Amino acid sequence: MPPSKMMTVNERRKYLSILGPRYRHAQRAECTALFTEMEQVTRLHRKGIVRLLGAPSLERTPQGPRYRRRTYGPEVADVVRVCWESLDYLVRNASRRRWYPPRSSSHSGKNWC
Secondary structure (H helix, E strand, O other), X not given: XXXXXXXOHHHHHHHHHHXXXXXXXXXXXXXXXXXXXXXXXXXXXXXXXXXXXXXOOOOOOOOOOOOOOOOOOHHHHHHHHHHHHHOOOOOOOHHHOOOOOOOOHHHOOOOOO
């Protein structure tokens, strides 16, 4: 099906809400035919159609923000801020997730890890 003729999510749900009562009152042979028709029209897999038809409502629910909440308190945030400021806002070797002290000529042979 060309992209311009594909159903939107809301159109799919509206179509399933129309055919839902017909499906619930149908006999087994008619259910199979209805499922095949719904699958071809909506381009959804049968499992997705069953999930939508079994849902309490076909209305879409708005999702909340998807950000990770802070798991530590303001005391820890203050300590992290002070450390970050003491390092002059730099993160050394951030890809290693571990801070290594800068090497000087007197410590060139030692590993500080």
